[in-house]
Structures are given as C-alpha cells and as structure tokens.
Amino acid sequence: MAALGLTFGFLLAGSLVYCFLIIFAAMRFRRVVPRSSAEPVSVLKPLSGADHGLETNLRSFFEQDYADFELIFAVRTEDDAAISVVRKLQSEHPGVAARLIVTGEPPYANAKVFSIDRMLAEARYSLLVMSDSDIRVDHGFLASIAAEFRDPAIALATCPYRAITGSSIWSELEALGMNTEFWGGVLVARMIEGMKFAVGPTIVARREVFPAIGGCERLKDYLAEDFVIGKLAAEAGCQVILARTVVEHHIGSETWKDTAAHRLRWVRSTRRSRPAGYAGQIFTYPLPLALLFCAVVPSSWPVLLITLVCRGFAAWAVARRVLATPVSWALLPLQDLVSFCFWIAGFFGNTIQWRGRRYWLREDGTFEVI
Numbered sequence: 001m002a003a004l005g006l007t008f009g010f011l012l013a014g015s016l017v018y019c020f021l022i023i024f025a026a027m028r029f030r031r032v033v034p035r036s037s038a039e040p041v042s043v044l045k046p047l048s049g050a051d052h053g054l055e056t057n058l059r060s061f062f063e064q065d066y067a068d069f070e071l072i073f074a075v076r077t078e079d080d081a082a083i084s085v086v087r088k089l090q091s092e093h094p095g096v097a098a099r100l101i102v103t104g105e106p107p108y109a110n111a112k113v114f115s116i117d118r119m120l121a122e123a124r125y126s127l128l129v130m131s132d133s134d135i136r137v138d139h140g141f142l143a144s145i146a147a148e149f150r151d152p153a154i155a156l157a158t159c160p161y162r163a164i165t166g167s168s169i170w171s172e173l174e175a176l177g178m179n180t181e182f183w184g185g186v187l188v189a190r191m192i193e194g195m196k197f198a199v200g201p202t203i204v205a206r207r208e209v210f211p212a213i214g215g216c217e218r219l220k221d222y223l224a225e226d227f228v229i230g231k232l233a234a235e236a237g238c239q240v241i242l243a244r245t246v247v248e249h250h251i252g253s254e255t256w257k258d259t260a261a262h263r264l265r266w267v268r269s270t271r272r273s274r275p276a277g278y279a280g281q282i283f284t285y286p287l288p289l290a291l292l293f294c295a296v297v298p299s300s301w302p303v304l305l306i307t308l309v310c311r312g313f314a315a316w317a318v319a320r321r322v323l324a325t326p327v328s329w330a331l332l333p334l335q336d337l338v339s340f341c342f343w344i345a346g347f348f349g350n351t352i353q354w355r356g357r358r359y360w361l362r363e364d365g366t367f368e369v370i
Contacts, residue, residue, distance in 0.1 A: 008293040012303070015286040018188070019310040025187035026317035030244055037146035040068035042123035044130045046115035047073055048355055050081035052166075052252045057136045058085060062093040066142040070097040072122050074115035078102055082133070108220045109359060109368050117216035126208070132201035135161070136248040144245040145204050155209050155238035156230060158195065159202040160186075160246045162323040166253025169331075174259055175251055176328050176335045180315035183322065185284055186242065189277075195240040197274075198230025202247050205229070212236045221366040223352070224269045228365070246323055261353040263339075267346030272365040281343055286311045287333055288340040311336070 043061055047054075061071055073086050086100050101122060106114035116130055127149055129142070148157060160183060163175035186199060203226060210216065213232035219225045234240045254262070271278040282289075290307035294300055311332070319327045351370065352359050359367045 005293065005296040008289060008296055011282060012286065012289040012293050012307070014283045015289050016307065016310050018283045019286055019314040021188045021191070022184040022314040023317045025191040026184070026314075026321045028191060029187060029242075029322050037143065037150055038067060039127050039146050039149065040125040041066070041070075041127045041129055041142050041146055042125040043069060043071045043142075044116055044119040044123065044128060045071065045073045045133065046112050046119070047075050047080065047082040047086070047133050048111070050085055051133055053136075053250050054082060054133055055085050055089070057134060057250060058089055060136045060138070060141075061131070062089050062096050062098070063139055064137075064142045065139045066146070069142055070124060071099070072119045073098070073100040074103050074119050075100070076103055076105060076111065076115075109366075110220050110222065110225055111355075113216050113219045113222075113225050117220075120207070120210065120216070123207075126206055128205050128207060130203050130205070131247075134250050134252070135202050136164075136250055141245065141247065145243060148241070148243055148245060149204070149206070153239050154206075154241055155212075156198060156203065156205040156233045156240045157243040158186075158198045158200050158226075158230065158241075159204065159243045160323060161200055161202065161249040162246060162319075162325040164248050164250045166251060168253040168255065170256050170259040171251050171254045172328060173331060173335045173338055174254065174263070176331055177339050178249070178251075179319045179323055179325055180327065180332070181284060181336070181339060184314060184318045185281070187318065187322065190242050194234075195242050196231060196234040197227050198233070198240060199226055201226075201249055203229065204243065205233075209233050209238055212238055221368075223265075223354075223359070223361060223367045224273045224365060227273045263342045264345060264349070265352040265354060267342050268349060268352055268361055269365065271346045272361065272363060278346065285336060285340045285343065287336040291337075308333075 075082055083100065090098050099122065101118060103115055103118045108114065127146060129145065145159065148154065163178035165172045165175035213229065213236055218232060219228055222228045230240050286307045290304045294304050315327050315332060319325050350361050352361055358370045360370050361367045
C-alpha cells in the first residue's frame with residue numbers, strides 16, 4: 001500500500017503541475033486579431049446527411065462579411081438529405097458563389113479525405129478553409145482567419161472551437177471535456193513544443209501544403225486525418241499555428257450510446273496517433289488521481305480540496321479566457337471521472353463506429369472498413 005500511495009502521490013503531483021501549465025498557457029493565448037485582409041478564400045464543406053442544426057451552421061458561412069470567397073459542398077450520393085439544405089441556402093443567397101458536388105462512394109476508408117480531394121480540384125483560391133458540417137461561425141470569421149494568414153510564412157492553422165452542448169447530460173459532459181480538458185492539452189503542447197499537429201473540425205491551409213505533404217493520398221488511410229495533416233506539414237518544414245479565431249462546434253443532444261461511440265473513436269484514434277503522448281495523458285486527470293490517492297492514504301483528504309481548486313482554475317482559464325464559454329462547475333468532477341474511464345478504455349479494442357459503419361483500426365492509425 002505504501003508503494004501504491006507513493007505512485008499515486010507522484011502522479012498527482014505531476015498532475016497539479018500540469019494544471020499550472022494549463023493556466024500559464026491559457027494566459028499566453030490572445031484571442032483577438034486585426035480584421036484586415038483581402039485574400040480570397042475557398043471554403044470546403046464535406047457533408048453527410050442533414051444533422052441537427054445543419055441549416056443554421058451552413059447559413060453562418062453564407063452570411064460572411066467578406067468581399068471574395070466561395071463555398072464548395074460535397075456529398076456522396078444524389079439522395080443525400082444535406083442537398084436540399086444547400087439548395088435552399090443557395091436560393092436565399094444568390095450573390096454567394098456556392099457549388100455542390102456529388103463525389104460518389106470513396107475508394108478508401110476516409111470518406112472525408114476523398115471529399116476534400118474532390119473539392120480541392122474545384123477550388124479557385126489558394127487559401128482554403130476545411131470545415132465540418134457541425135461548425136458555426138460569426139459574420140467576421142473569414143475576415144479574421146484571413147488576417148492571420150497575412151504572414152506568408154504561415155501554412156496551416158487549427159481553429160480552436162468552443163463546444164456547444166445539446167440538451168442531454170451526455171452532450172453536456174462531452175462539451176465540458178472539450179472546453180476544458182482537451183483544449184487545455186492543446187494549449188500546453190503548443191507552449192512546450194509548438195504546433196506539430198492539427199486538430200479539430202476547422203483547419204485552414206494554403207494550397208501549397210498538400211503537395212508538400214504528398215497530397216490527400218498520404219491522408220486517405222488515416223482516421224485522424226486532421227492530426228496527420230498538421231504532423232506531416234510540420235515535418236515538411238511548413239509553419240503550423242493555433243489560430244486566434246475561435247469557432248463553435250455544435251455537438252447536438254447525443255444519447256449515451258452516441259457519446260460512447262464518439263469518445264471511444266476519439267481515444268482509440270489518439271492512442272495510435274501519439275502513443276507516448278496518450279500514455280502521458282495520465283497527468284491530465286487530477287481529480288481521479290486525487291481520489292485514488294485519498295483512497296490509498298485516507299488521511300490525505302485535504303489534497304482533494306487543493307486539487308479541486310487547481311482543476312477549477314485550469315478549467316476556467318481555458319473555457320473563459322481562451323474560448324469565452326462558461327464552465328458547468330457541478331458537472332466538472334463527473335466529467336473528469338467519465339473521461340478518465342474512457343482514457344483507460346482507449347488502451348483496449350481495435351474497432352470503431354463512424355457514421356453507421358464499422359472500421360478496424362490498425363496500430364499505425366490507419367483504418368479500413370470491416
């Protein structure tokens with residue numbers, strides 16, 4: 001028991017240090033950028049079905065206060081429910097250059113990469129915004145993100161997102177984890193080693209990045225293509241940044257089954273993308289570690305209070321300072337425990353569910369349809 005207590009004590013100490021790193025990294029992040037750029041932008045939107053809130057999400061891109069941009073949408077089949085939504089918005093905004101293409105079924109596992117490849121061939125401009133269907137932006141988004149690319153050295157950027165929850169408690173917990181735990185990790189990684197990767201549902205890149213990394217052919221077999229495109233770009237000598245422009249990620253009112261499938265896909269993919277980093281995530285769970293330490297050393301319960309305070313400040317720094325979104329304090333301990341359980345589950349299993357299909361996930365992060 002003494003050895004176990006010493007082990008948990010060491011891990012907890014590291015976790016508390018990590019909390020302070022999060023706070024420091026969040027304080028270094030500046031959210032506002034000057035809005036001054038005239039570079040034309042191509043927005044690439046892969047779609048699959050009419051998810052909840054799709055029309056509002058897409059409308060936010062049609063209503064951009066920006067002089068020169070185009071929207072390109074891609075679906076797999078002619079009967080995709082998203083087509084009617086796009087057609088409606090096209091008719092409401094005839095002055096916006098918007099096109100929709102039908103790609104057909106992808107010849108490889110990652111349908112999103114196939115859609116992006118097809119849209120790249122149609123895009124007219126060099127500055128590309130690749131954004132998922134569940135993203136919503138304000139009217140100044142393109143002006144803001146284009147301003148960040150006034151520096152010609154910048155090649156690729158990840159846009160931070162604030163997760164917007166639905167009405168279910170499972171979606172609330174998932175959003176809380178994204179807005180505190182996940183982005184805390186990204187900010188610390190950025191501060192320590194710089195952006196050697198990309199994450200999230202909105203990535204901005206110059207067209208030249210794709211030939212530099214070997215094109216979509218290099219991405220097509222990976223589940224976490226967002227991470228891989230940033231990793232390959234950094235390895236190719238391209239400058240990768242975390243953008244100052246924050247978007248909204250609407251996750252909907254997910255059931256427990258949906259949330260579990262999503263989180264398992266996420267952790268299993270992350271473990272294969274960064275194996276050492278995934279193991280190191282043990283330090284990102286201060287509250288579960290404090291509970292384990294107190295269970296082994298009952299007289300150490302004051303440490304639990306200290307941990308709650310440190311975790312609370314770290315969560316506040318990321319959610320409020322960086323993402324400008326509130327923290328659900330009552331749910332924070334539960335979220336951390338749930339997330340810790342999924343982290344453990346990530347070490348087991350090789351299959352995932354994604355948009356109604358089942359895939360086999362290999363150790364190198366590539367995957368295939370079962």
